[in-house]
Amino acid sequence: MTISANMMRKNKILCKSLKTVESLGSVSVICSDKTGTLTQNKMTVIDCALGNERMSVKQAHDALVLNQAQNPSGTHNALDQLRSLAGLCNAAEFDAATRRLPIEQRTIYGDATDQAILRFSEQLGSVAELRRCWQTKYELAFNSKNKYMIRALGLVHPDGKSMSLPSDTAAVFEPADILLTIKG
Template identity: 40%
Template sequence: NVPEGLLATVTVCLTLTAKRMAKKNCLVKNLEAVETLGSTSTICSDKTGTLTQNRMTVAHMWFDNQIHEADTTENQSGTSFDRSSATWAALARIAGLCNRAVFLAEQSNVPILKRDVAGDASESALLKCIELCCGSVNDMRDKHAKIAEIPFNSTNKYQLSIHKNANSEESKHLLVMKGAPGRILDRCSTIMIHGKEQPLDDEMKDAFQNAYVELGGLGERVLGFCHYFLPDDQFSEGFRFDTDEVNFPT
């Protein structure tokens, strides 16, 4: 026979466990899940941000055909790459502009890495990285006013924005894009190496894929970045960019 108080006792125990988990920001919608979780020894998942605190940092960067370790120290004492590289400058500009994350107000005295950010975890990590390495992202955005944007979605797997180009010698409008490395690679015909664009041949595609596989093998979320200077003869000053009936390259 089953003791009369067993059901109530089990329910109370599961409820108390659920309350303890709630204090750690883990909401239990179904009490049976607590029992299942209690008997679990291993969880295999690619949803790292969901299972952890969803706080991400930039760990590695691939540019100039080399993997560089990112410096996430507040005083930037561990920089392991050449910040004067024109390729790095272009990459940082894309990461800062093609990014919707923003620092919350009144945090100028708070260390950059500890500031609260409104936005996606990946974009927040990029924002802090560029702020640390290159200075104010807000100033960068002010110099490159956003004109149009296509937000990230699971179908396209990329995010795109168009900005007024601060360097008019390049073009009046700058298109920047980030997303799944494969989607970005498919849209590119050139690659920047040591500040100069060169054809994206099979050798460089293989190098790109090898870096992608290596970083992915470390369990890191990998993003690709690209930019395009929109031709002035087709996209003149005041051109109306339509993100519904897309009238520009994507």
């Protein structure tokens, strides 16, 4: 731990407690922005990863369009599931008055992380259309004790339900032995 703390200090990273350093071994995703989050409260999704495949937002959009063209019957892949989770399991909302503006210029109400993830989902497809298809059945807000949020959703045409945990799922589930990739 001391070695990690010293390495971080050399890179001008300040840890307020050793508990922070201890938890770094269990971190799987860090959402950060070198300066914008602290100074402007803005974050942006640049890349996404599905399994062992990493792609830009543009590449993800193109792959999703290609998948929908090849599978018009509605077969969903991991990228479509990521887009759905990003749009549905999100507390941020677009300002309706700015809906005709380009995505980057729209006003979004919510914290910086939710704003970035909502904007990412919208770049892959209409979040409003997605949200019209699903109804929230139950919601437990994120809190620092649980370290996760729950949103149970039901299709508007009730032939299925889904439960999603977009935060620290390790607190609820054991690590998985299988991996969903972009190819399924």
